[in-house]
Amino acid sequence: xxxxxxxxxxxxxxxxxxxxxxxxxxxxxxxxxxxxxxxxxxxxxxxxxxxxxxxxxxxxxxxxxxxxxxxxxxxxxxxxxxxxxxxxxxxxxxxxxxxxxxxxxxxxxxxxxxxxxxxxxxxxxxxxxxxxxxxxxxxxxxxxxxxxx
Numbered sequence: 748x749x750x751x752x753x754x755x756x757x758x759x760x761x762x763x764x765x766x767x768x769x770x771x772x773x774x775x776x777x778x779x780x781x782x783x784x785x786x787x788x789x790x791x792x793x794x795x796x797x798x799x800x801x802x803x804x805x806x807x808x809x810x811x812x813x814x815x816x817x818x819x820x821x822x823x824x825x826x827x828x829x830x831x832x833x834x835x836x837x838x839x840x841x842x843x844x845x846x847x848x849x850x851x852x853x854x855x856x857x858x859x860x861x862x863x864x865x866x867x868x869x870x871x872x873x874x875x876x877x878x879x880x881x882x883x884x885x886x887x888x889x890x891x892x893x894x895x896x
Contacts, residue, residue, distance in 0.1 A: 802880070802889035813879055813890045822865040822896065824858075824879070832858055837881030837888075841865075844874060855881055870896050 806812055811827030824839065826832060835855050843849040851869050879890040 798887065799889055802887040803891065805886060806888040806890050809888070815877060815892050815894065817896075821867060822870065822894075824863045824865060824877075826858070826861045826863070828861070831883070832861070834883050835881045836883075837879065839865075840878045840880070841869065842876040842878070843871075844876065855879075872896055 809827075809829070811829050813827070813830075814825045816823050816825060832855070835858075837855045839853040839855065839858075841851050841853075849869075849871060853865075873896065875894050875896055877892050877894060879888075881888050
């Protein structure tokens with residue numbers, strides 16, 4: 748059999764298609780490349796987006812806002828003196844963009860002091876989105892912060 752340009756073209760195309768198929772199969776079957784959606788019910792969350800914007804504006808208009816600091820390897824959520832913790836209803840959400848199984852939520856009813864230490868056993872190294880949603884006197888507030896732990 749004689750090797751000509753048509754044979755080379757066919758071999759090149761088969762090699763290219765095989766190369767692409769290898770990567771497609773690898774991406775589909777490997778858990779390393781598995782990425783989750785930001786939220787499960789995207790359209791329902793989108794309808795409440797304006798409420799989140801308003802709640803965030805309410806939180807920014809406060810004289811003192813919640814702060815998040817790292818002390819000696821621990822993550823501490825600091826509530827200002829002006830906030831009445833007993834009146835506040837809501838939750839603290841820790842969202843891990845790369846892995847939804849690591850997400851967790853802490854109700855504000857568990858917060859007993861102004862300096863609330865987040866348990867380290869729940870946090871792994873990497874990026875986290877922290878949001879505190881609370882309601883006081885029928886007014887909604889939202890504090891958001893991105894951290895690298």
